[in-house]
Amino acid sequence: MSDAGRHLDARNLRALQDKSPDEVAYFADHLSRPCEVCEAFLEGADAEPAFGLDALADEALGALTPAREDALGWARLRRRLFAPRRVWFSGAVAVAVAAVVTLAVHPELLTGSRAGPSQRLKGGAVMSLELTAVAQLPDGSLRAVTEDAVLPSGAVVLVRYRSSEVADALLALESPDGPAQMLGGYTLQVGTHDLSEEGELAGVSLEGEQGPRALVLAAWPRGPSSEAARSAALAQRQVPEEATQARLRLRVEPGYVVP
C-alpha cells in the first residue's frame, strides 16, 4: 500500500506512541491537512486515547469564550467541599417564627463588653432588618422564595436584605431536628442589597437538606470591635438572641418539581 493511502488506525496509532520514526514522519505530514478518514477514526468511540488528545482539544474548545463569574455554582460546590460547622443557633425553633422580624439590638452582649450600651442604643434607635430570597432551581430558572415555600434540594437560595444600619451579620440555616449551620459572616449596608462578601453573592445550597428549614440573618450595628465580635461569634458558635434576626421559613423536598 502506498503512503498516500495510509490513514490512522489502532495499529499505527500505537506505532506513533512508540515513536516509530517512519510513522511519525509520515503522519506529521499527512495529518497537517484535513483527512476525513483519519478524523473519522479520531472521532470514533473506539479510537484509543493517545497523547492526551481529547483533553488537549476539550480544554482549548472550552476556553474559546471567557467564563463568567458563577456565584451560584461556587456556592453549591463550596457547601459540598467545606461542610459548615454545625452549631446551635441561639433563638427559637425555626419553624415558629415570622419571615421578617424587627428587634432591638444589644451589641454589648455579643462582644462581652458591659461598659455600657452602644451609642446607637442611647438614642433608643432600633435596627430594622428584613430578609427576602430568590431560589435558582435545578433547571436554571429563578423563583422568589415566599414564606413556607417548598424547594427541591438541588435549589440554591440567594439572600437579599434590607437594613437600616451598617451592620455585621451572620447567616445560618436552622433545622428543627438538628444543629443549625453557620454559613458565614457578612457586612450589611444601609438599604436593600444582595447578601454578599467581597463581591461574592451568598448562595445557600440546599443539597443534602430535607424537611423544614429556616434561613436566619442575625445582625448588629457596626462598631469599633464588631467585626472581631463577628469572627468570635462564628468561632464560638454562638449568636446572641438579642441581635436583630430576620428569618425565612422554607421546606426542602428532594426531587420536588416546582410547578
Next chain:
Amino acid sequence: MTEEELSTCIQRATRGAQDAHRELYQRFHGSVRRAALGYSALGPAEVEDVVQETFVRAFRELPRLQHPRAFGSWLVTIARHHAQALSRGAQVRGRAVEDLALELETTTPAQPPFLELERRVAVVRELIEALPEGPEKETVRLFYLEGELSAREIAERLGLGKSAVTMRLERFRARVKRELLARLLAAGVG
C-alpha cells in the same frame, strides 16, 4: 492566570485554602460546563451535576495531580467521563466510573509548552475560520464561539435533531484533535 499563578493556586488549594478553590472554580468552570453541554442527551440540571461532580472529584484528587499545567485538561477529562456516564445510561455507568478511576490513577501528562492553552485556542479559532460557510460552521460557531447555548438548544434553534448537532460538534472536535496530533508529531512529541 499564568502557569506560575496556577501552580501556586493549586498548591494552596491542596492545602485546603478555600479562596484558591474558588479561584480555580471560577477560572475553569466554563471549560467544564462546555464539555458537558456538548452532550445533547443531558438536560440543564444534569449539566450542572456534571460540573459539580467534576470539581468535587478533581479537588479531592488534587494532591495526586503531578503537573499543574495539566489541571485544565485533567478537569475536562473528568467532565467528559461524568457526562458520558450520564448520557449512556445506568447500564454502562459502572464501566465509565472504572474508566475514570483508571484515568485518575495514571494522571494526566504534562502538556508540551509549544501547545500551551493560548496556542491551542488560536489553533481552534483558525480551524473554525477555515470551515466553509454552512450548517457545520454555524453549529460550531453557536456552540463554541458564542458559548451561550447547549447542543440541545442549538438543535431546537436550527430545527435539527439533537444527534445531528452532536455529530457536527464531534466531527469538528475530531478535526481539532487531528490538527493537534499533527503538531505534536511535527514537534517530535510522538
